[in-house]
Amino acid sequence: MRHDIRRKPATLSDVAATVGVAPMTVSRVISGNGYVSEETREKVLEAVKKLNYRRNGLARSLKRQQTDTVGLVIGDISNPFSTELANAVRKTLSARGYNLFICISEHSAKEDITALEALVDHNIDGIVVATRSNKEGDERLTEIANSGVPVVVVGRDFRHEAVDSISADNFKGGFEATQHLIDLGHKRIGFIGAAFEDRGRLKRLQGYISALGKHKISIDERLITGRRGSSTDTPGYSTEAIGYEGMKRLLSLPKPPTAVFARNDFTAVGAMSAAKEAGLAIPQDLAIVGFDDTPLALHTTPPLTTVRQPMRVQGQIAAEMLLRRISNKDESETEERVLDCELIIRESTVAQR
């Protein structure tokens, strides 16, 4: 059998002409709406098969003014929690008959915007945005929300009267991580993964600062280290290399910290390497806490104490919020939900008995 390659695909009218009915009749057969006699239906289906007909989604969407598709913008899919988020969103949506298109914007405002535009251009029915805040991106996002596209943000600091948001309580997570170190008796606790100036935008750092404050431990800016994010672009995601460098810097201080809270697990792992290289024993000489509970955390030596955020739940709730917005266009109350994180204590802070 020869292939039909490159021939123009058949349209409703082609099918209609073959059978000898009106295009609308074929449409009725395809969509299953309206009356069609059994006889006609069969003839149509036969022709559909013969012509290899497939309905043109573009035309359909244009006419129906909806695409049954939702977009998800994430920054870095390599992050395990992005995966969990995406899967949860997809699962929830697909149960309601929606498709999910994912766009990745690798940490730059420009790509963030490109992704948003691409999705809007395809008239998706709604967008879940899970990238970090940035000025230009927020502006564009505001325009999009203004124009009536349902939007939900996940873990992004963005406010708009028609945009719901969901995030983990990073402040509390950071607070509890630090509190945990304090409870273990540490007084000099470093923070790796962001600069002190970033504290306005970084909840985890705020939690750290707040916990120290609560226990009357004065903030030593030299103990807070990391590459500073520019304000117009995304604050650089903190990597293993940054953790390594940061730890080196902390260890070179006259009075190095006895514990560090790293902004995320990657950073923590980098810090761990630097500490080991310097001959420090973990957790005896240096306690380390990470954030995110990536698969990595379980396999470091020693296993990493970290903070887990409920990504699956966030994804599910985000999808549900969006579906509500989509179906219930006039809904006006914006919802803002914050979920608790969970401190997972492993051996990088507490020595095994």
Add this chain to the structure above:
Amino acid sequence: MRHDIRRKPATLSDVAATVGVAPMTVSRVISGNGYVSEETREKVLEAVKKLNYRRNGLARSLKRQQTDTVGLVIGDISNPFSTELANAVRKTLSARGYNLFICISEHSAKEDITALEALVDHNIDGIVVATRSNKEGDERLTEIANSGVPVVVVGRDFRHEAVDSISADNFKGGFEATQHLIDLGHKRIGFIGAAFEDRGRLKRLQGYISALGKHKISIDERLITGRRGSSTDTPGYSTEAIGYEGMKRLLSLPKPPTAVFARNDFTAVGAMSAAKEAGLAIPQDLAIVGFDDTPLALHTTPPLTTVRQPMRVQGQIAAEMLLRRISNKDESETEERVLDCELIIRESTVAQR
């Protein structure tokens, strides 16, 4: 300023009416094609701003018969190499003005098909498929390729006269991993992550078998263990849990292996845990090789010997192949490229001096 929420978005004609010109003139201003006087252009742009006009991509795509968008179907975005692949594909495409929409199909033929359909429904200009082979999915993929949609497969065993393919040389990778173990003097080498019956579809396992064969080491089926994939659905991706179980099974044999080759790093890590639990020293009592060189591999204790496949390059080449197919519709030679893997020797096979 009040928002324009929920009002129907302005169209070309709305803008045209405001300015007092024909819609086509506005279209010319927007697209930048054709002659428009400076004066008119300015008036139009003003109205565009005032009405918050945004061109409807759906209508445009329908008319132009192209969407400047490419779809990527991947199985599991949590896998670090999926990330690399996606990023490389995106980068290459965006340099040529194409958007990338990613669909994930979490390891089931049904979702694989759903993803393909969703993309085809949106009339994307081409598809990169990086999911594992499965019967129904392949059938659908054949239909899609037949209908003239440019398709490129990555690491998927699929053949079609109009579909290019790119993959890593998993056979050779498996061969070299096994060869490495043999070179170290091992005679009883296990394979974890697939059943012996899967060998028809699993190149890594074939490489293992071939390497043993070359060195006149007879194949002991008891040494090959893993959950068997069904033929209609995707062979289950091998996880850490499977590695753990598999290792336990191998260790319970009367004569356990002295080395194992795991189908991927996750599986290897699971196997490692089981081995440690049994009191075995790695690599002295048991040598382990993984596959994929995930970030994990560097951080296990001891660091994992593994095989790296060049995902970035695969992604780039896949995108280039696809772009060529898209722009050069009548091209007929199908291209099939296979890239070398790289064995990365770490301490899970060779003890540190």
Add this chain to the structure above:
DNA sequence: TGTTATCAAGTTAACGTTAACATATTCTTC
């Protein structure tokens, strides 16, 4: 028997763009 449902189609007019062609004006150039 006439009135109303129910069923099975067909017709029309969008959805919002743009390619292709047509028309009108102005500018060159010999």
Add this chain to the structure above:
DNA sequence: GAAGAATATGTTAACGTTAACTTGATAACA
């Protein structure tokens, strides 16, 4: 100053579908 080129706009007709309306049967019912 006539012929052609360049510029500036308008008109028409799709792209492929479906919502809404219309028409004509046939069946159901009082």
